[in-house]
Amino acid sequence: MPPVIAAAVNCIVIRKSLSRTALSLLRSEQKASHASRISRIDLGHLSFLPRFQLRQLLRELRSAFAVLGGMFICLLVLMIALDCYVYCDNFNRRSILETTYEYCYTYKYPTEEVPEGGTPAYAETLRQTSYGYDLDVTMLGIDPGCPYFPEVAPTAKKSEVVIASSVAQKFGVGKGDVLVLRDEVNDVNYAFTVTDVVHYASELYIFMDRDAMQELFGRSDDYYNTVFSDHALDIDTGLLYATVSRQNIEQASAVFTDLMMPMVILVSVLSVVIFLVVLYLMIKVMIDRASYSISLLKVFGYCTGEVRRLYLDGNFVVVALGALVCIPAAKGLMDIIYPYFVSNVAAGLELSFPPQLYAVIYAGVLACYLLIDLVLVRRLDRMTPAEVLKNRE
Structure with a gap:
């Protein structure tokens, strides 16, 4: 992209500028633009300072839009980083909060009797496609009143399921919809009607009544292959595929x-650096275009502080008001895009920001402007009445 953009600038902007006559370039003549015609509107009801600032803004309307466009792009880049952070942070917190058991034992060879102190469940792994990726979905058959999933109340029908919010987000289904899952081992598709959605974002879970699930998959009435417990159980490790503890989950989610x-x-x-560069270059262009007028004001006795209020403070209003629109717009657009970035992750997607984070971003935008404002004030100091003398007729 850089060579293409550079070529476009050379061919369009620079060639257009150099097509002017030498005398026109020496006089720093500016072609009357649509924005300058807009700046002639009647603002007589305003006092001098806001009227001057508004006219200056109308004269530099295209540059102001360029500043807002650059700010929006930089905020999009920033939202990539912040969405990544809140996604990982929310996943960490939800994993800890939603893990209500201390130990989960997955059996390779289930015993006839459930270990004392354990709660049996029946798990099967099915698959579904999301954004072109095949993801594992855990179907969990639980008994009514299971203490480790208190919000789940599956029906006794083998065609109905309760889904986690992570599944609803990942596959775009909700209450009353039909969800189709694949059993790739036996090459069978299963269609289920969603009866409820429970808030469970850390893993892709689908819940069913254990008896109904045993009937659906042709298992015996007392079959189980998963045991949950609130304490360690004495189970022969040769019977197990894996043992997962709450501590393991906490450590893994923090990774x-x-x-x-x-x-x-x-x-x-990087987003802050890009924003500072864009802001500096665009406002510098505005000041350079007004260098003759600024020098003339200094001839009339205006000090640097007064020139700053006339030419820079108006841009502060543009940035402050534009940030109020660009921040939520960038967040909304990135929330639409971000699921594609994590389309191969088998987990829910929580990207909500705390309100104070929006305030921090807004304060950061204003701080960046004030920093650039301080830098550009020095440039105003270097502008002297000599500009008027150099460009006189």
Whole structure:
């Protein structure tokens, strides 16, 4: 892209500028634009300062839109980093909150009797496609009143299921919809009607009554292959596929945040740097275009502070009001795009920001502008009445 953009700038902008006569270039003549014609509208009801700032803004309307466009792009880049952070952080918190058991035992060879102190369940792994990726979905058959999934109340029908919110988000289904899952081992498709959606975002879970699930998959009435417990059970490890503890889940869920934090910090810093560069260049262009007028004001005795209020403070209003629109717009657009970034992750998607984070982003935008404002004030100091003398007729 950089060579293409550079070629476009050379062919269109620079060639257009150099097509002017030498005398026109020496006089720094500016062609009357649509924006300058707009700036002639009657603003007589306003006092001098806001009227001057508004006219200056209308004269530099295209540059103001360029600033807002650059700010929106930079906020999009920032939202990539922040969405990544809140996604990992929410996943970590939800994993800990939703793991109500202390131990989960997955059997390779189930025993006839459920170990004392354990709660039996029946799990099967099915598959579904999301954004072109085949994801594993755990179908869990539980008994009524299971203490480890208190919000789940599956019906006794083998064609009805309760789904986790992660499944609803990932596959775009809700209450009353039909969800089709594949059993790739036996090459069978199953269609289920969703009776309820429960908030469970850390894994892709589908819940069914254990008796109905045993009947659906042709198992015996007392079959189970998973046991949940609130304490460690004395089970022969040769009978098990795996043992997962709550502590294991807490440690594993925190890994995502630790792995992604360097990328989050890097992208956040880059977005700020890009925003500072865009803001500096665009406002500098506005000041350079008005260099003759600024020098003339200094001839009339205006100090740097007064020139700053006339030419820079108006841009502050543009940035402040534009940020109020661009921040939620960038967040909304990135929330639409972000599911594609994590389309191969078998987990829910919670991207909600706390309100205070929006306030921090807004304060950061204003701080960036004030920093650029301080830099550009020095440029105003370097503008002297000599500009008027150089460009006189």
